[in-house]
Amino acid sequence: MTLAPKLLFADPKGRVMEHPYLLATLRSGEELVPPQDKPIPLPSAGRLVHLPGRLPVGLDPETGELELVREIKMNGKTFVPSAVGALLPPGYTRTFLPGEVKADGPVLPQWAYTAAAWGEDGPVAWAIHTDKRSHWEPERYSTPELKKIVDAHLARFPDNRVLKQLTTCAMLYRCFTSQNIFYVRDEGAIPASVMCNARCVGCISDQPADGPPASHERMNDGPSGEEMGAIGLYHLEHAPGRTMVSFGQGCEGEPLTRWKYIAEAIRYMRERTSRGSININTNASLTKGLEALFDAGLDAIRVSLNSASKELYEAYYKPVKYGWEDVEASIALARQRGAYLALNLLLFPGVTDREGEVKALERLVKKYKVDQVQTRSLCIDPIQYLEVARDKGAGGEPVGIRTLLRRLKAARPGLIIGNFARGLEERENAASARR
Numbered sequence: 001m002t003l004a005p006k007l008l009f010a011d012p013k014g015r016v017m018e019h020p021y022l023l024a025t026l027r028s029g030e031e032l033v034p035p036q037d038k039p040i041p042l043p044s045a046g047r048l049v050h051l052p053g054r055l056p057v058g059l060d061p062e063t064g065e066l067e068l069v070r071e072i073k074m075n076g077k078t079f080v081p082s083a084v085g086a087l088l089p090p091g092y093t094r095t096f097l098p099g100e101v102k103a104d105g106p107v108l109p110q111w112a113y114t115a116a117a118w119g120e121d122g123p124v125a126w127a128i129h130t131d132k133r134s135h136w137e138p139e140r141y142s143t144p145e146l147k148k149i150v151d152a153h154l155a156r157f158p159d160n161r162v163l164k165q166l167t168t169c170a171m172l173y174r175c176f177t178s179q180n181i182f183y184v185r186d187e188g189a190i191p192a193s194v195m196c197n198a199r200c201v202g203c204i205s206d207q208p209a210d211g212p213p214a215s216h217e218r219m220n221d222g223p224s225g226e227e228m229g230a231i232g233l234y235h236l237e238h239a240p241g242r243t244m245v246s247f248g249q250g251c252e253g254e255p256l257t258r259w260k261y262i263a264e265a266i267r268y269m270r271e272r273t274s275r276g277s278i279n280i281n282t283n284a285s286l287t288k289g290l291e292a293l294f295d296a297g298l299d300a301i302r303v304s305l306n307s308a309s310k311e312l313y314e315a316y317y318k319p320v321k322y323g324w325e326d327v328e329a330s331i332a333l334a335r336q337r338g339a340y341l342a343l344n345l346l347l348f349p350g351v352t353d354r355e356g357e358v359k360a361l362e363r364l365v366k367k368y369k370v371d372q373v374q375t376r377s378l379c380i381d382p383i384q385y386l387e388v389a390r391d392k393g394a395g396g397e398p399v400g401i402r403t404l405l406r407r408l409k410a411a412r413p414g415l416i417i418g419n420f421a422r423g424l425e426e427r428e429n430a431a432s433a434r435r
Contacts, residue, residue: 004035005117005124007058007099009069009081010050012074016084017074022058022067024117025099026126028398029350030386031327032066032099034059039117039124045089045138048116048123052100053105054083067116068101086116086125088177090136091419093375095401096126096349097382107384110202112377120226121283128402130375131418135242142174150182161223162231165191169251177249181235185243187421188235192262194222196253198283199318201388202346202380225264234267236276242423244300248281258281259289266296277424281344284330291333300340301422302374303331307352308360312393316346316385328364335368340427342372348385353404356394361404362411371427372416373408 007019026033042048056069071079094114115126150167159165166189170180177189196203232245242410247262248255255262266278279300280293290301307313310324334341343365350358365373378385399407409415416422416430 005039005119007056008118009056010082010084012079014050016048018118019058023061025057025059025066026096026115027099030097032057037078037095037126039126041090042086042123042390044091044126046125047087048084050082050084051100051108052082052101053103055103056081056083057099057101084116085113087111088114088125088127089138091129091131092127093347094127094377095128099138102383104129105398108381110379113382115220131420133420136420141176141179153182153354157230160227161221162190165251169316184239186242189244189249190228190232190245191249191252192247192255193253193258194220194229195257197285197320197322198254201316202378220260225261226268228265232265232274236269236273242278243276244421244423246279246281247418254283255280256286256289258264259286259292263292263296266293266298270297274398284327287330287333289304290330301334302342302344304344306346307393308356308364309357310392312389315388315392331368341370342374344374344376346376346378348378349401350398353398353401354394355396357401358399358404358407360394362407363409365412365415370412370415374419
């Protein structure tokens with residue numbers, strides 16, 4: 001007989017323990033629910049974390065009642081426990097949030113907190129392994145030789161502001177896409193902008209004084225087109241296989257605010273090589289700028305959004321001098337220009353999978369023949385996002401993250417659901433399969 005996973009909690013020193021008898025609970029949006037939708041073993045690169053100021057909620061297996069754990073006695077000591085969640089490595093998409101209630105504590109740091117528990121064979125998490133491509137395995141990054149190859153690349157491009165920022169991102173923040181520039185492989189980052197025309201509640205590079213600490217420091221000096229082009233050209237010419245460069249990273253603002261410089265960088269690269277792919281990760285706010293990038297040689301775009309409903313989208317992004325209509329116009333333009341079109345869908349269980357939200361996303365991927373949905377568990381304090389999303393957007397009961405993904409694939413036959421960008425050959429293979 002399979003036993004239901006036990007509730008986890010942490011002591012004041014952050015040590016994680018299993019509850020003697022309570023079972024784990026899950027959060028889906030505003031609701032706390034009993035364990036459901038079989039969890040997976042916590043991936044080897046995942047980890048358990050405590051949530052300060054959040055009380056764990058367990059399920060009494062005898063009564064079936066939810067129980068808020070305000071204090072607990074262990075080893076002769078009584079203390080107030082903290083709830084526990086899991087952080088997952090790239091390639092996984094969470095399906096539920098930790099079952100917890102806010103007590104008296106800070107806004108949590110910006111991570112994608114996932115429901116976790118103690119199973120028969122160790123820690124488990126509520127998630128789906130949505131992208132099993134091995135070239136993004138954490139073991140391939142932050143290797144012992146990284147510092148040496150970073151120094152070698154800096155010697156090739158002295159005083160290049162792009163490379164200076166990427167060094168910080170690769171060494172301090174351990175950003176995989178930044179590290180790829182130095183490993184000279186796969187998708188390489190090219191940060192471009194210090195400015196942004198959105199005020200995203202969960203921005204990881206710019207937070208108000210009363211917000212959580214930003215997890216990245218934004219670059220402070222916008223590079224020239226030639227500086228960006230030089231770094232991108234080297235990557236496209238030397239990286240084997242699925243080589244790609246991407247403008248628009250977590251350490252910067254919105255790249256389209258510097259579309260003229262990015263167009264210059266793209267032309268610099270394409271005048272010298274036809275290899276690989278040039279992508280932009282963007283909020284898709286400035287359609288005129290995006291058109292100029294397509295003219296210069298941009299061939300792929302990944303549009304970030306938390307919702308396809310205007311009200312919820314704008315409540316989270318807080319756009320400045322643009323709106324949802326501009327985002328959709330840019331998506332339409334990308335389809336018209338034949339670019340590889342991906343959505344960077346910021347997923348939040350219990351909100352993104354509301355019936356009305358699912359229908360809006362189905363309409364979007366079907367109407368514009370979206371090629372890929374890259375699922376991205378939204379990195380934000382769950383309570384903070386729920387305050388943003390409450391009574392906003394398309395309503396209805398949550399259908400579950402698994403059902404959401406199934407319905408998107410049904411709405412657009414051949415749609416790729418995954419977490420990582422696809423190279424040119426992979427895109428061509430997917431397009432052939434759709435025909």
